[in-house]
Amino acid sequence: MGNLRTLSLALSVAVVGVALTSCDNGSQAAAKAAADQVSKAISALDVSQAPLSGTDPSAAQTRLKAIVEGLGDVKPTVSAGQANTSNGTTTVPFDFRWQLSGRDWHYTTTARLAQNGDKWTVEWSPELLAPGLQPGEVLVAQTKAPARADILGAGDAKLITERPVLRVGIDKTKVVAKDQDASARALATLVGLDPADYAKQVASAGSQAFVEAIVLRDVPGRTPTDEQVTAISGAVLLPDTLPLAPTRTFARAVLGTVGQATAEQIQKSKGELEAGDETGTGGLEEQYDDELRGQAGVTVYAVASPDAGGPSGSPSASSTASANPTPSAKPSASPSAAPKRQLFTAAPAAGNPLRTTLDPRLQQIADDALAKIGPASAIVAIRPSDGSVLAAASGPGSNGYNTAMLGQYAPGSIFKTIDSLALFRTGAMPDLPVECTPSLTVDGKTFQNATGYPTAHLGTIPLRDAYAHSCNTAFISQRDKVTQEQLQSTATSLGIGLNPGLLGAPGFLGSVPADATSTEHAASMIGQGKILFSPLAAAVMAASVEKGGVVSPRLVLSVGEKDQPSATGSPAATASASASGSPSASASASASQPALAVAKPVTAAEAGTLRDLMRGVVTSGHAGFLLSVPGAPVGAKTGTAEFGSDNPPKTHAWIIGVQGDLAVAVFVDEGGLGATISGPILTDFLTKAAQ
Incomplete structure (x- = not known):
């Protein structure tokens, strides 16, 4: 019987306890709702309408602004925790997070709540905003700049x-x-x-x-x-x-x-x-x-x-x-x-140094070589064995634009390097007889050789001579032997049109469309039409010939102890402007093309044949001025690309060169002939580089 009374009493207490808890939970929910309103108001730094007690909300707002003014133009993120009632006092933890100059200041304060009937308010106090903050105190942030890394x-x-x-x-x-x-x-x-x-x-x-x-x-x-x-x-x-x-x-x-x-x-x-x-x-x-x-x-x-x-x-x-x-x-x-x-x-945390491949001496030589060039210009030097970009200079005429790595221009006759490889892959040899005529008409469009082309090298000549003297009509005459799609695929074999994944910086590696009309395909055979190169792309092509394999250029090696970042330079994202900042329609179209994959990398044997062609440009072609460069033998290819509607048309001047473990591209916008304008710049660069 005593046990029954005890059990009955226990059940009664339990029931009462449940009732009290239920009542308390409802009260705490109302308290939590008031705390949430205030925490959101503090997050917005506007408590003028918040449920506060102990002061007028407008006065609290004035004081709030004064307290946080010294932290700058930032706002905290404040969230209210669960309400807790102990010894008749209800409190709610306020979780604060401030982002001050990128640093996270995180702390918790305690809000005291008051109840008047069914209305709950948060008692205003400076300690609500920061631990131990006293009346009459304000918050002040002092920053110290870190040491910027090299x-x-x-x-x-x-x-x-x-x-x-x-x-x-x-x-x-x-x-x-x-x-x-x-x-x-x-x-x-x-x-x-x-x-x-x-x-x-x-x-x-x-x-x-x-x-x-x-x-x-x-x-x-x-x-x-x-x-x-x-x-x-x-x-x-x-x-x-x-x-x-x-x-x-x-x-x-x-x-x-x-x-x-x-x-x-x-x-x-x-x-x-x-x-x-x-x-x-x-x-x-x-x-x-x-x-x-x-x-x-x-x-x-x-x-x-x-x-x-x-x-x-x-x-x-x-x-x-x-x-x-x-x-x-x-x-x-x-x-x-x-x-x-x-x-x-x-404490301030110093930055991480950025390691690059740029060679200070070669970069300065390149900058100096372009110092007096009026139009936009560029020199890019690459080490073929590992793809390191040793110099990437853009002349004063580029007006601060990165012509060297992002410029988009018709490459002209340096593209005959790709034509030649495409022809070799159809079974042609360097001694293939080709017809070099003064002009050639394709579907009503007449193509001519560059001004000053030597008449002694007109007529039936071997392909190697057509390359050495850059006979436009000879290469256009071979257009039916290679399709436009084959030109695009062959270009990738020498690194053109690929994503610059190892570069670590924005870069444009060229664009060769897979489709073209009859006249556009003819123009493609001499590096015009819709084909676009950057000086970086031209240097990559030359480097791939010298290496005997596809060269992936790299500029950024690491940031501190971190691995090299992923590619950021797809043509669509980073090569959308010419040196003047106003891309042509064709430039914009090509920039949106996706980067390609290498279908068939250039082989060592193919590259050897191309190197022989490039050496012939120096020994028997119109780049004989490079014979004076000291050191290892130099191979080269000049390029002159017409553009615009002027009569006579303006031209881009190109030349690529290889010497030992060095590949160089020189570009001058509106520069005239590649041999006479860019050629001396390359000679100067290689001569000083060898010293």
């Missing part, structure tokens, strides 16, 4: 690294106000700036400001000199360092540059970049910016302030720049002399 070349030579510079400008504390305008105009004139514009900048800057005019490399013989600058009242030179290449033009289109982030770059960075940060622009510096830049260091402080609106002189949202700014950068975050507590810190 871009390295062959043998880990430093291509882009920190080099000494001088920041030249007017220090307004060193010149009386009435003379500042005259000083600004004098300095602007000295360094080549618009005097009126720079004078306005100086006038609008603060009374203690240094107003930067220009940054100079601190090298011997520079202009303007120290004496010229300091002769101007208030003009100063401040020493600094910047990530720079050896010279201003050194592989610029390939490597890119480093400078202060623009407003557009900051916006696109999703909080990783701030005003005053350095970032890459163009080339490898931009493509691998995340790896090279590393991660900024961030420290968050709770700073005491004399009033709820923030202390006078306390950092604002704009005070999150580098802790070591350049004179032209805005001041860094400084928690001032007010009491402060460190809430979070993440």
Whole structure:
């Protein structure tokens, strides 16, 4: 009987417990709903309509803005956990995540809730926003820029690294106000700036400001000199360092540059970049910016302030720049002399160096060889044995565009290398008799040989002579022996039209359509029509001949200890513009074609025959000027490609050359004949490379 009473009592307690729990669960659900509203409001940094108690929501909003202003233009992600009631107090954990310069600040605070009837509110407190935050304190983030990593070349030579510079400008504390305008105009004139514009900048800057005019490399013989600058009242030179290449033009289109982030770059960075940060622009510096830049260091402080609106002189949202700014950068975050507590810190993480195959000496030779070429131009040098891109120079006429790796141009007669291989695969031999006539008409279109073609080599001549002297009509006469599809397939045998998977950078390896009309097919036999090459593609073709196998070019070897990245340079994605930035219709069409697979790689025997043809261009053709190049024998093929509607038409000038374990392509847009325009450039490059 006692046991029955005990069991009955236990069941009664259990029932009551269930009822209490049910009631509590309903209450906690309402509390959780209120907490969710507040957490979402804090995530939006707008609590003006949130269910708060202990203060008016509008006052809480004012205080919230003041507290987080020093973290910059970022918002937290806040989520509310489960409500818990203990000793009559209901609390909910708030999980906070901030992304500050790419660093994750994660913490949990505790929200206390109050109930009035069936309405729940979250009690407002600074500790709701950050652990231990006290009334009158605000949050401030201070960032420190990491050391940007170098871009390295062959043998880990430093291509882009920190080099000494001088920041030249007017220090307004060193010149009386009435003379500042005259000083600004004098300095602007000295360094080549618009005097009126720079004078306005100086006038609008603060009374203690240094107003930067220009940054100079601190090298011997520079202009303007120290004496010229300091002769101007208030003009100063401040020493600094910047990530720079050896010279201003050194592989610029390939490597890119480093400078202060623009407003557009900051916006696109999703909080990783701030005003005053350095970032890459163009080339490898931009493509691998995340790896090279590393991660900024961030420290968050709770700073005491004399009033709820923030202390006078306390950092604002704009005070999150580098802790070591350049004179032209805005001041860094400084928690001032007010009491402060460190809430979070993440040390800066240096970037990872980018290793490339560029040979500093050959690259400089290539840059120098193009320095005085007016039109767009390029030199690409490849080591056939392993595909390393040793030089990729785009001349000043390219206006910063990467003509060397991305340009799209008709290759002209250098394409006869592919024609010849296609003919050999049908059974032809180098001594095949072909007819070289002054002109040849195909379906109403008349084709001629290049201006100045030697009459002594007209008539019935062997294919090797047609190649050596570049007889257009002889190759067009063979058009019925190879289809357009065979030309495309043969091109892949020498690396043309493939995906540059090992390059590690955007690159266009050429395009040969598989279909063509009768006249287009005839034009294809002389590298015109819709066929397009880049100088990189031309160098790959020459390198594949020299190697006796398909060469896959490579430029980027690794980032720090990481493996080489996957390909980023399919023609559709990266080769959509010509050097002028306005691709022709045919260029746009070819760029959208998918990269091809190699149907039949060139064999060692086939390559040997092609090398003999290329050597014949030098020994008996119109590239005899290359006989003077020291070192191993040189093989070559010139190319002149007509384009446009002018009469006479404009031409692209090409030449490819091989010498030992070196393959080179030279290109000049609107350059005239390949032999007379690009030929001397190749001679100069190979001669200096051999020294």
